[in-house]
Amino acid sequence: MNAPSLVRRRTVRPATPLGRRPRHPVFAEVRGGSARWVALAVCVVEALTMAAKADFWQGSWAETRYQLHIGAAMLCGPLVAAAGCWQGAREHRSRMTGLRASASRSEFTQFLVVSLPVALAVVVAHTVIAALSFLATWPYVSGGRPIFVPVAADLTVLVSATVIGAVVGRLVPWRLTAPALALAVYLLLGFTDDASPVRFLSPAADNGFGDQGPVWWQPLTMIVWTGGLAAAVVCAHTFRPRWSWCAVVPLAAAAIAAAVPMVRVGEGMWPAHTRTEVCDNTTTPRVCVDAEYKGLLPQVSAALSGMTGRLKGVHPLPDRLPLPPFFVGQNVVRGELADPERFVLETGAALVPECDGGPDAYLHYAVQDWLVSNDLAESRRKADEEQARDSGDRRGLAESRTTADALSRLTSMGEDRRRVWLNRYFAAGPSCDFSKVPAL
């Protein structure tokens, strides 16, 4: 006898096959939501800006960090706040606020599901760009080392901006909320030059010199400050109305851990780093460069070899040549001297005594041009003369002719006589009294 069983057999297969866990909702958001497009937008915008300024950061870890920081704070900050705002307002756009309010999940969980994908997209995009930038710097760099904690601080700033933007988007259902929020973030971040210490709280704060990194705790306090602010906003919004007071905890953390040291230390957060130098001791005067640019030393020595050769046997000189400082993007591009002739010219200009005008000015010009002796110096001299002739400046014309005469006499002098003359000239330099130097 085959009586029907009292136990109900399960006839329908479970929705997910056994042994495979359901995928997290974040995957659905990443695949279908606006997160992909936000990641793409951040990547494209940041990559274009970094590429447009490649000369100014490739070849220096510190400059790379600085440009990434500026790009993240000034460019992506407002953009991701607007993107978060757009994402946060999506229930308003699809008229689903009522449905969402009736859902059984807590407000906090629902908020995370909405805002987390965009925040993740922003983090991924900025990390990719930062990694590519550091990789692009690597082949050209010769000294120093990269620091990554500021990148983490920038990521926290971006995530905070996204999350706060999402809260604003939920609260203000207006079509122009997102661009208006971006505008407000821009104005908040704007580089202010007023003396108030509050400006050090800005996520875009930096001292404007790429070669000076922040102290080690500055990125950490920035993380606590911006992260705490965002956490407070989220708590106040999602734990309404009973547990809103929880927001006080992250707010206090932000205020105490970040605002107090940042506002009090101020400029001191970017200390001038102690410079170590690498020198080429085979010449007198020695040629010394900052250890961060030690790969440039052979090039600099080679560029200055003419000048150091001409200065052989001249003693009243400084211990090392007064080289112009390196500025990435101006005289150093991708680990190379951008314009060696100009570099030599600037070194020569710094080497001759600094005495204002007077009847001896032609001497300084002549010595400088003789020491430099390259095409740039010559073309500049000719351009000066032409300009004086065109503008009818008789004094200028006379001076440039005297200089040219002095230069030709200096060139045609015997080597020993010239060495004696140069020794007397440089000996008279510090006092600016050239009356005892024989006229050229």
Added chain:
Amino acid sequence: MNRQSASAHGVLLYARSRAMPHTVAALLAVAALAAVCAHRSEIYLDPAQRVRAEALAPVFAACAIGVSTYQYSPALDATAVRPWPPRRLAHLTMLTVIAGAALVLVAPSTLPVFGSWGLLRNLLGAVGVALAAATVIGSRLCWMPVLAYLSSLYLTPADAHSRAHALWAWAVQPGAQPISWLPALTAFLTGATLYVVRGPRPESREG
């Protein structure tokens, strides 16, 4: 008389359906904000301190103009008897003229980088980008390309000497340079033509 009042009603209905009063209010508000920024001189948008805060006014005005082209009910609009292109043209002309006039009137013309002409040029370029974006990706999100494009232009390095730079970084050139007007006017004409001919992309309300 009857016909006249009917057409006046039509214009009013059109203005209401495109949230015109809000848009005009936003344009005037941003002009007022630009005036405040122009008198407080210490806010800059880039570390080199060249681009001042009022350079954001044309960007936001363009966003507002682009968003104002949103069709609440594209299916209903498609059934209209009267042709849309003249109405779209009137719509964008009126808003651009209001925004341009407000900006030129409030911004002093003697600023180091952006005078009134620079603001007007950036407004035209940004409106062009906004309208093109409204045609391609939809009116509600058309502020995104405007914001991304213009703000990355504002962060480009200063190099006023080369002509190519004046072309591609048109938005950061001083207003008097004629060559920087070329990309801005091209963008405006392209965007306006696209919008007038095609209209904004019809958008579903689920998304």
